[in-house]
Amino acid sequence: MKRRGRTKTDYSQDMALIGSTQQWVILAIFLALLVILPHVLSWTHNLNWLTFINFTAITIIAVMGLNIITGMAGQVSLGHAAFIMVGGYTLAILTSNAHWPFWVALIISAIITAVIGFIVAVPAIRLKGFYLAVVTLAFFFIAQYIIRSLGITGGIHGIIGIPYPVVGGIKINTDINWYYLLLPVAIICIIFSANLSRSRTGRAFLAIRDNATAAASLGINVPLTKLRAFFIGTLFAGLAGGLWASYVSVVRLDQFTIWDSIWYLGMIIIGGGGSTAGVVMGVIFLRLISQILHVISTADWMPYLSSSIMVSLNYGVYGLVIVLFISLQPYGLISVWRKIKLNYKRWPFGT
Numbered sequence: 001m002k003r004r005g006r007t008k009t010d011y012s013q014d015m016a017l018i019g020s021t022q023q024w025v026i027l028a029i030f031l032a033l034l035v036i037l038p039h040v041l042s043w044t045h046n047l048n049w050l051t052f053i054n055f056t057a058i059t060i061i062a063v064m065g066l067n068i069i070t071g072m073a074g075q076v077s078l079g080h081a082a083f084i085m086v087g088g089y090t091l092a093i094l095t096s097n098a099h100w101p102f103w104v105a106l107i108i109s110a111i112i113t114a115v116i117g118f119i120v121a122v123p124a125i126r127l128k129g130f131y132l133a134v135v136t137l138a139f140f141f142i143a144q145y146i147i148r149s150l151g152i153t154g155g156i157h158g159i160i161g162i163p164y165p166v167v168g169g170i171k172i173n174t175d176i177n178w179y180y181l182l183l184p185v186a187i188i189c190i191i192f193s194a195n196l197s198r199s200r201t202g203r204a205f206l207a208i209r210d211n212a213t214a215a216a217s218l219g220i221n222v223p224l225t226k227l228r229a230f231f232i233g234t235l236f237a238g239l240a241g242g243l244w245a246s247y248v249s250v251v252r253l254d255q256f257t258i259w260d261s262i263w264y265l266g267m268i269i270i271g272g273g274g275s276t277a278g279v280v281m282g283v284i285f286l287r288l289i290s291q292i293l294h295v296i297s298t299a300d301w302m303p304y305l306s307s308s309i310m311v312s313l314n315y316g317v318y319g320l321v322i323v324l325f326i327s328l329q330p331y332g333l334i335s336v337w338r339k340i341k342l343n344y345k346r347w348p349f350g351t
Helices: 021-043 047-072 080-097 102-124 130-149 175-198 200-210 212-217 222-248 258-271 276-298 307-328 332-346
Strands: none
Touching: 021 047, 021 175, 047 080, 047 175, 047 200, 047 222, 047 258, 047 276, 080 102, 080 130, 080 222, 080 258, 102 130, 102 222, 130 258, 175 200, 175 222, 175 276, 200 212, 200 222, 212 222, 258 276, 258 307, 258 332, 276 307, 276 332
């Protein structure tokens, strides 16, 4: 940041995603901790938490896509789980049946999912709110019916034995190996999403979310911008679906439910819609709640609770948390974080 007298002439530092040396140092330390984390968990015999982290990384990628559609562009989608399902089945077919290389299949799966998302969005771009949610919900059931009816997808049985990817001669078939594959992909998606929100396209998304009529008066092509949001958002969903299918090595219809789409929306609400950092916070927060409940259920602390009761309890806690955030903290965890940063900058001169 340059100053000429008392006048600021260079805003590059203010506009940078990471604008100070202190932030770079903190980021470097954080990334170093992430690199050594699997070895720490292995040394302490807590590899089950590594599985949790891997699933969380995939979920972050998926919810990042929904945040582009709903959080940034304001287009409510209840069919996001369907796009993840399309990505998963596409990768499974390409790697299991056609024997394509993993990375090629993953990229093609994401692109095919994005094209389908674009097609679904075409009749829905003039809709908003409840009506748009119904259209995307209808796509979820249509996609399930089509996949159930096709022989190439394995019908109700799905596709089992999806081959593990091989990177640099290393077979990715352990949680540690998967961690080092998923971590860079998740980081790249986070960086892309953060920069998208600051770009011309991202600002157009936000303008449409806030007021589509005003955005159109400013020269923004509202229908085309909505289609872009669906294309980019479902591209993320297809990427997450492909990673999911390859990670668990099986893809079935019962892995993708309408509840998943609802919880994804809940994660955006809890984290803070439109914010990349908020998405990460919301996903980690709800996933931690689920993991804690899972640990409690397997620790024989409550032996009288059956697995079905624990699933219902999990849903109940999820719903309660979302309601509390809507009522008490409508702008999500990101607003709390921003207040903490602001107070830190003001300290010791008051809040």
